Amino acid sequence: MNKSYDLIVIGAGSIGVPVAMEFAKKGQSVLVIDSLSSPGQGQDKKAIGGIRATHSDRGKILVCQRSIEIFSHWKELYGDEIQWKSNGYSFPAYTEKDEDMLRDLMKIQQSFGLNIRWLSREEYRELNPGISIKGLRGSTYSPEDGSASPLLFTQSCYFKAVEYGAESRFNEPVVGFTIERGKITSVKTETGVYHSANVLNAAGAYARGVYKLAGIVIPVNSDSHEA
């Protein structure tokens, strides 16, 4: 009988690797599968690493406040350098429309208890001397937000996951599932079949395609960010 895992994670990215680490830490057997050659080769590696709680949706704010807590204590907890910086986050406005939008959003953010305020053009320039001043109207500023290295963070999670016993298969795109009586029992890649009753689809922008392999239609729509 082939080994059966407690959890199979499809996608070794920003979501999949930390989840695998947490499960493995709890003593669960975990297998991570990715079509690329190593962890963090998808969107994870394109992110600039901004970690902010300044959103407009309550759920997102709560999750991101918890993220800041975790990222800011990572080195103490795990001993790994992830380049956390409590450097704050700002959204400068150059048009009246953007200023109105940011100030309106700020009221919602403040009502959720977020530490965010409006800086005048001069105050913002002092904080950020490199900013283009032409047409600048001011900026939001949330000092408790920060940043970390996506590369170092995902590597740290990956090696902790391995230390806790997680296994991984790279260069193996998931191509299908075995479904018995409406439940997934195994995951098929181009080169192998892996058994588990629990599968996490952490394929990011490709999650819709992975769901489709199981006959599930979920409206995951990706959109482009510039870097």
Ligand SMILES: Cc1cc2nc3c(=O)[nH]c(=O)nc-3n(C[C@H](O)[C@H](O)[C@H](O)COP(=O)(O)OP(=O)(O)OC[C@H]3O[C@@H](n4cnc5c(N)ncnc54)[C@H](O)[C@@H]3O)c2cc1C
């Ligand atoms: C330019 C840019 C800047 C960004 N900046 C920030 C930022 O500052 N802060 C922030 O929080 N977010 C930022 N993001 C967003 C962030 O990068 C993503 O939200 C995050 O990486 C998504 O994580 P994920 O695990 O869902 O996807 P990914 O990290 O993309 O992981 C998905 C993985 O699934 C794998 N996969 C897909 N299909 C299959 C398959 N069939 N079989 C096996 N494996 C498969 C992929 O190879 C990939 O490794 C930015 C994004 C971009 C593009």
